[in-house]
Amino acid sequence: MKKRLSGSSESIAIIKIILILTLIFGFNDNAEKFIFSNWIVNLFLIFCVVALVVLIYILGLKLAAKYQGTKLEIKIWNSHKFKDALTFGKKALLVYSTPILNVLVTILSNGKIFLASVMSFDTDMNVVGKRYQYLNFFSISMIVFFGLLFSLILMWIFKLFEFDLGLKISFWFILFSLLPISELPGAKLLAGSVTFYVFNLIFFVVNIFLLQLTSSLAALFVSLMFSIVLATLYFVFFQYNRA
Numbered sequence: 001m002k003k004r005l006s007g008s009s010e011s012i013a014i015i016k017i018i019l020i021l022t023l024i025f026g027f028n029d030n031a032e033k034f035i036f037s038n039w040i041v042n043l044f045l046i047f048c049v050v051a052l053v054v055l056i057y058i059l060g061l062k063l064a065a066k067y068q069g070t071k072l073e074i075k076i077w078n079s080h081k082f083k084d085a086l087t088f089g090k091k092a093l094l095v096y097s098t099p100i101l102n103v104l105v106t107i108l109s110n111g112k113i114f115l116a117s118v119m120s121f122d123t124d125m126n127v128v129g130k131r132y133q134y135l136n137f138f139s140i141s142m143i144v145f146f147g148l149l150f151s152l153i154l155m156w157i158f159k160l161f162e163f164d165l166g167l168k169i170s171f172w173f174i175l176f177s178l179l180p181i182s183e184l185p186g187a188k189l190l191a192g193s194v195t196f197y198v199f200n201l202i203f204f205v206v207n208i209f210l211l212q213l214t215s216s217l218a219a220l221f222v223s224l225m226f227s228i229v230l231a232t233l234y235f236v237f238f239q240y241n242r243a
Helices: 002-026 036-067 079-084 088-097 099-108 137-160 164-177 185-192 194-210 216-240
Strands: 072-076 119-123
Touching: 002 036, 002 072, 002 099, 002 164, 036 072, 036 119, 036 137, 036 164, 072 079, 088 099, 119 185, 137 164, 137 185, 137 194, 137 216, 164 194, 185 194, 194 216
Parallel strands: none
Antiparallel strands: 072 119
């Protein structure tokens, strides 16, 4: 019963995440004149693309977690803290660190600013069938890496088919997933290893920017080169010498 309830709550959370991101990306359809029917059609298209981006990312997370011998559950960023806050004042203080802020920014900016930091996840720290009994922080950071890698592969496919809407949504989704704050995936990535975070930050950010300008192979080569060089320099000057 608990597993069913857990699976049900996770499914609801995923649907809510997709709907929130759909609103963020589809609030303004950039049309010169607002026509409701056109806005709905555009919103539905964005819903389909957002659903694909989110589900591919989750697939990467889930497969990586399974390889690590554990499970994870998708949730809305800081949703439990907002739910557990008993007073209006405490809930108001949490607005800045929940998707409520993202929606408010979308409305106030008339859909010109995309804050895509909506999703997080909880991980079962117990490991099954592996040498070590418990999951460590670096293993969790690897799970995040593979989720982002799956998102990047999807972005490469969007680039191949010159699907600009997919490129835009993937761009902002990956970028905000790298934010190292609160319980966002970027914070889990940073907790595993600062050097590994630097590698990921450079690799993914350079990749998603270059994909707007050049081919996927060129973006991959340049981003990989920069990430290896800068992560190595960071390790040598800030980690190795400190030890």
